[in-house]
Amino acid sequence: MELQEHYRKHGLLIGGRWQPATADDGQLSINPATEAPLGHTPLAAKEQVTQAIDAAVIGSRAMREITPWERSTLLRRAAALIRERAPQLARIVALETGKPIAQATGEANASAESIDWFADEARRVFGMSYESRVKGGRYLVHYEPLGVVAAFTPWNFPLLLLARKMGPALAAGNAIVIRPSNEAAGATMALVRCFTDAGFPEGAVNLVIGKPDAITPTIMADARVAKISFTGSVPIGRQIVEMSAQTLKKVTMELGGHAPVIVHRDADIAAFAHLASLGKFRNAGQVCASPTRFYVHESIFDKTVKALVERSKALKLGDPLEQNTDLGPLTTSRRREAIESLVDEAASDGAQILCGGRRPSRFGRGWFYEPTLIANPAPHLGLMNDEPFGPVGTLTPFATTGEVIEEANRLPFALAAYVFTRSMRNTMETTERLQAGVIGVNTFVASTAETPFGGAKDSGFGREGGPHAIRDYLDTKFINLELAEDESPDAGYATA
Incomplete structure (x- = not known):
């Protein structure tokens, strides 16, 4: 009342x-x-x-x-x-x-x-x-x-x-x-x-x-x-x-956006996994600057995936009025249906669902959806081309910087992008070539009151x-x- x-x-x-x-x-x-x-x-x-x-x-x-x-x-x-x-x-x-x-x-x-x-x-x-x-x-x-x-x-x-x-x-x-x-x-x-x-x-x-x-x-x-x-x-x-x-x-x-995240071979895996689990699933992924497409160097791909999945599974999905809740429900039933459609298409195409991918069984009501990570989705899938705007992220290995930047810039979206590395050379080369209005390096903080926020392209x-x-x-x-x-x-x- x-x-x-x-x-x-x-x-x-x-x-x-x-x-x-x-x-x-x-x-x-x-x-x-x-x-x-x-x-x-x-x-x-x-x-x-x-x-x-x-x-x-x-x-x-x-x-x-x-x-x-x-x-x-x-x-x-x-x-x-x-x-x-x-x-x-x-x-x-x-x-x-x-x-x-x-x-x-x-x-x-x-x-x-x-x-x-x-x-x-x-x-x-x-x-x-x-x-x-x-x-x-x-x-x-x-x-x-x-x-x-x-x-x-x-x-x-x-x-x-x-x-x-x-x-x-x-x-x-x-x-x-x-x-x-x-x-x-x-x-x-x-x-x-x-x-x-x-x-x-x-x-x-x-x-x-x-x-x-x-x-x-x-x-x-x-x-x-x-x-x-x-x-x-x-x-x-x-x-x-x-x-x-x-x-x-x-x-x-x-x-809208469809933010790529480039994780170089020298990145701090533990720090990345901690920040990425929080950044990806903040507000159940309903954030225009949310990290959505994770590209991880092939030499650290398996370790990084394991760390991120562990962190993501540990998040608490529950009552939004409780202080220790990490994820609440999606705001609308339409949003959940859209997420389910994208995930189902990826699974049918052979992509690997690492965690989540379903409605949690313990909630009888509410528009809840589990934090979801998907490995190796094909580039043609909707999940890789349409902004998911929900609690789902993809993980794809890459071999070279040129290759990953081309893939990151492939979409018409250019709101936010993120880079994880301990190398200044990697930082400068990657941020200069990425097409995005906002770029976070070793962070998923995309805006503050005193900084400009906005995108380019679409x-x-x-x-x-x-x-x-x-x-x-x-x-x-x-x-x-x-x-x-x-x-x-x-x-x-x-x-x-």
């Missing part, structure tokens, strides 16, 4: 007013660990989406009147509230998505860090002034907010992915309209509440929840929305880009986080300032 009450108190946020859903006009939210109902989340009508944009237009004017230092203070308050409410935020994430509570708490704290980072960036949007080609003239460059920004976020990191969009949008002085995934609507409501409680102007933050066909076309067709920031799948990303062309919106795309464009992200939420204005011919430098001032 706890989330039912949370949904009743919140719902849509339009112009500073919450509009909760009822059983008659809402969508049922399901706990993926128990398959029990959590409550009803809203289904926004097209009229309500337009009202949210109307409110954001007004909110953007209010945000323009707030100084950068005042925006920084508001963001800092929001970050403090996120930290203060981290236990409640994490519990909602765990209930709605099945993410283990310890990982959900880490996500809440990382979201606060991201907002804190952009609180600082709000005060560091520096323009330029320099001499022009005309005597006494000046070239001035300064940055202005775009106005209204729309953010589309998925369910796998409902707090952090939204924080990465809200932080720079609000720091730059814009208003925002948020469309989250229905599966994590309550978590989004709770995060947004931190911003309204922090004192942002009415209309600065708006939240619309519901079916994509009621929300997305309305936002995309409205010329008042100046920018779209989207995190999601490649096919939907393509549709968003196509729709954005009609009104020439600015677009940031953070799309994995999108633009960056979130880091010192340059705020520029994507600003327009650049150039002013060529020359004195009038009859104006002296002292014109308009009284002389002593």
Whole structure:
């Protein structure tokens, strides 16, 4: 009943007013660990989406009147509230998505860090002034907010992915309209509440929840929305880009990945196995930067496989509300069915299932799936070409660096990649030739608040986080300032 009450108190946020859903006009939210109902989340009508944009237009004017230092203070308050409410935020994430509570708490704290980072960036949007080609003239460059920004976020990191969009949008002085995934609507409501409680102007933050066909076309067709920031799948990303062309919106795309991991012959096998088991199965593998294709040098392949399988089998699959749970359920039944299809195809083709590959028998309900590792899958299999987005990884031996880099770069995805080696020569050669927006060397940490995150090729464009992200939420204005011919430098001032 706890989330039912949370949904009743919140719902849509339009112009500073919450509009909760009822059983008659809402969508049922399901706990993926128990398959029990959590409550009803809203289904926004097209009229309500337009009202949210109307409110954001007004909110953007209010945000323009707030100084950068005042925006920084508001963001800092929001970050403090996120930290203060981290236990409640994490519990909602765990209930709605099945993410283990310890990982959900880490996500809440990382979201606060991201907002804190952009609180600082709000005060560091520096323009330029320099001499022009005309005597006494000046070239001035300064940055202005775009106005209204729309953010589309998925369910796998409902707090952090939204924080990465809200932080720079609000720091730059814009208003925002948020469309989250229905599966994590309550978590989004709770995060947004931190911003309204922090004192942002009415209309600065708006939240619309519901079916994509009621929300997305309305936002995309409205010329008042100046920018779209989207995190999601490649096919939907393509549709968003196509729709954005009609009104020439600015677009940031953070799309899918299929991250290769290259383990050189000199890698620390024990350290790799420990980190890989945690990195691969974090959030049940439902991470766009998740390591998925492991390429291990043939000289250490057997030892590495054995170590990783042992570590993976030791992970605890269970109740996401328990602190010692490593893997919870998949967030949707559709996701589990997709994983099963990929694994079944690989097994039928002769690939070796080293561990997992099935639903755990001890759970009567919930969308659980065992951590799965598969050796020697053929390159043509779906598992080697389509982002699995679940608790499954593949292991393939390689002989030469050139061979493995060619295979790693074969796919159109280029979000993240990872390298394990103790050699600086291997590090430099491999990272320079890998096609990826983010590369981890001896680590699976792909992003922090202060670093840029994003991909290339079909994995999108633009960056979130880091010192340059705020520029994507600003327009650049150039002013060529020359004195009038009859104006002296002292014109308009009284002389002593």
